[in-house]
Amino acid sequence: MSGAKNQTNSKTGSVIDFILLKRVLAFAKPYRLQFTVAAIAAISLSFLGPLRPMLINYAIDNYIIIPNKEKLLDITILLLGLLFLEGIIQFFYIYLSTWIGQHVIQDLRAKIFKHILSLKMKYIDNTPIGTLVTRSVSDIETIADIFSQGLLVIIAELLKLVVVITMMFYTDWRLAIIAMLTIPILLVATAWFKRNIKASFQDVREQVSQLNTFVQEHIVGMNIVQIFNREQAEYKKFKTINQSHRDAHLRSIFYYAVFFPIVEVLSAMSIGLIVWYGGQGILEGKDITIGELIAFILFVHMMFRPIRQLADRFNILQMGIVGSERVFKVLDTDEKIADEGTETLENRKGSIAFNAVDFCYKQDEWVLKGLSFEIQAGKLLALVGRTGAGKTSIISVLNRFYEIQKGAITIDGINIDSIQLESLRKNIALVQQEVFLFSDSILNNITLFDESITRGQVIAAAKEIGVHDFISSLPKSYDYVVGERGVTLSAGQRQLIAFLRVYVRNPKILILDEATSSIDTATEELLQNALEKLSKNRTTIVIAHRLSTIVNADKILHLKDGAVLEEGTHQQLLESGGAYSDMYHLQSDANLDA
Numbered sequence: 001m002s003g004a005k006n007q008t009n010s011k012t013g014s015v016i017d018f019i020l021l022k023r024v025l026a027f028a029k030p031y032r033l034q035f036t037v038a039a040i041a042a043i044s045l046s047f048l049g050p051l052r053p054m055l056i057n058y059a060i061d062n063y064i065i066i067p068n069k070e071k072l073l074d075i076t077i078l079l080l081g082l083l084f085l086e087g088i089i090q091f092f093y094i095y096l097s098t099w100i101g102q103h104v105i106q107d108l109r110a111k112i113f114k115h116i117l118s119l120k121m122k123y124i125d126n127t128p129i130g131t132l133v134t135r136s137v138s139d140i141e142t143i144a145d146i147f148s149q150g151l152l153v154i155i156a157e158l159l160k161l162v163v164v165i166t167m168m169f170y171t172d173w174r175l176a177i178i179a180m181l182t183i184p185i186l187l188v189a190t191a192w193f194k195r196n197i198k199a200s201f202q203d204v205r206e207q208v209s210q211l212n213t214f215v216q217e218h219i220v221g222m223n224i225v226q227i228f229n230r231e232q233a234e235y236k237k238f239k240t241i242n243q244s245h246r247d248a249h250l251r252s253i254f255y256y257a258v259f260f261p262i263v264e265v266l267s268a269m270s271i272g273l274i275v276w277y278g279g280q281g282i283l284e285g286k287d288i289t290i291g292e293l294i295a296f297i298l299f300v301h302m303m304f305r306p307i308r309q310l311a312d313r314f315n316i317l318q319m320g321i322v323g324s325e326r327v328f329k330v331l332d333t334d335e336k337i338a339d340e341g342t343e344t345l346e347n348r349k350g351s352i353a354f355n356a357v358d359f360c361y362k363q364d365e366w367v368l369k370g371l372s373f374e375i376q377a378g379k380l381l382a383l384v385g386r387t388g389a390g391k392t393s394i395i396s397v398l399n400r401f402y403e404i405q406k407g408a409i410t411i412d413g414i415n416i417d418s419i420q421l422e423s424l425r426k427n428i429a430l431v432q433q434e435v436f437l438f439s440d441s442i443l444n445n446i447t448l449f450d451e452s453i454t455r456g457q458v459i460a461a462a463k464e465i466g467v468h469d470f471i472s473s474l475p476k477s478y479d480y481v482v483g484e485r486g487v488t489l490s491a492g493q494r495q496l497i498a499f500l501r502v503y504v505r506n507p508k509i510l511i512l513d514e515a516t517s518s519i520d521t522a523t524e525e526l527l528q529n530a531l532e533k534l535s536k537n538r539t540t541i542v543i544a545h546r547l548s549t550i551v552n553a554d555k556i557l558h559l560k561d562g563a564v565l566e567e568g569t570h571q572q573l574l575e576s577g578g579a580y581s582d583m584y585h586l587q588s589d590a591n592l593d594a
Helices: 002-010 015-026 029-064 069-118 121-126 129-136 138-171 173-179 183-220 222-227 231-283 290-331 391-398 421-426 442-447 455-465 468-472 491-503 521-535 570-576 579-593
Strands: 352-362 365-375 380-384 406-411 428-431 509-513 539-543 555-560 563-568
Touching: 015 138, 015 290, 029 069, 029 138, 029 290, 069 129, 069 138, 069 290, 129 138, 129 183, 129 290, 138 173, 138 183, 138 290, 173 231, 173 290, 183 222, 183 231, 183 290, 222 231, 231 290, 352 391, 365 391, 365 406, 365 555, 365 563, 380 391, 391 509, 391 539, 421 428, 428 491, 442 455, 442 491, 455 468, 455 491, 455 521, 491 521, 509 521, 555 570, 555 579, 563 570, 563 579, 570 579
Parallel strands: 380 539, 380 555, 428 509, 509 539
Antiparallel strands: 352 365, 352 406, 555 563
């Protein structure tokens, strides 16, 4: 993939940095005007700053050494006006460059989140959540610095350096050469700093990602940590990761701590050489003036400041490029479900057929093996079998969360690959065993911000399936805000919300993935009533472990190792005396014993 290629090249040369930079700058195209104004402001500052030493030089030699109060006042006012103008231009530069950066990362963050939403479940399964959070949040934040503190600053400082050196040679070429005697040492130090800080920044971003991944995963799985009394063990692991994060930052700080004092020492050495050489020239009556000597001291400050700024800003730019490299790696991930279908499920009945379907999550580890079955529209199909038999995988490939490797799945005779993905998923509703609710109101968890579903429709649907009274009993009723993942509700209550969420969408096909298990007896009657309403006149697929709940199914598939072991109605399977019959009687005996 191109993302992997970018990552490799960025570590071996600088050319790829410009490729990544070009990709980032492409996001600034909608803001050309603001970028142009900011660039003009940056360039203007590069010329206005070095004018001050020239004016001071002229004032000292012409209006102080040769006294002229009126002219001295005029040039002082000119200097103040110049400083005021610099302040105004600097305001526009800082504001606009930051404004561009924030708008770019807003657009980029929206694009990466939209891209993540379209990725295959296989990619989501294999990528830690913390990694994607880091890419979408902190890595993108570093890209804003490319505009506010990186690219434009580097251009401005480089131009300012050229202007300063030009003015130095124009004023006195001898003092200019003296001032630049320490530059070779500075260039070596800068190259060392640049090389090491880039590697350090890459390490910092990697450690941030690992830290985010660890914290995210362990907060989500905190109940497992506490159930098995592993708090101290996990804390030790966290301390190790946290220390690695600290050490990565300390390494970058070390390079700064070495480089900046070197710059200051070399700057002081240049000033000392100028004072020594220029002072001697003045004492010996050479054509070096006091104004030139003072101007050169200011010029040296202006020369070393851009060099120091360049090293710092270059590394901010590098950090932004490192962040963009990681962001573009996600954007370059071409693991999307192909959505090239033209058919829709409007005015369809909802019959389903699997024809010799083979499917695996990992290569050659087949989960479904030549699976074939049919269910007529409006009928109820039950899937039973041990864990790993392939029940949930059937649901996943029907929804095209994953792609099958062989065979075909059809709805009303139309291959699901030929159906628009939006239409397919709009007409297939899934109620899972573990219901996920967002930390939002009951109403928003039902509509999921679908503007076509009104509050009145939700209330009417709730009354139809018998859950209105339950919701009305909650504080603020439909506006009651549930906690994260719906923790403020019981498992049964969450199931009722999930049933209502499905019912208001009026799907063609209903899938219940063990949706009535692990519920309290108080809500079981409500759930059964809601289930009857939901499945009426709909093609329904039920994954069940409690066989007593599927005795009225139109067809039961008993699966084993991804293939159909037995098929028929409940009565037919009992009469055959096979594995299903044994399983049913075993459950019945267990319930009697209980």
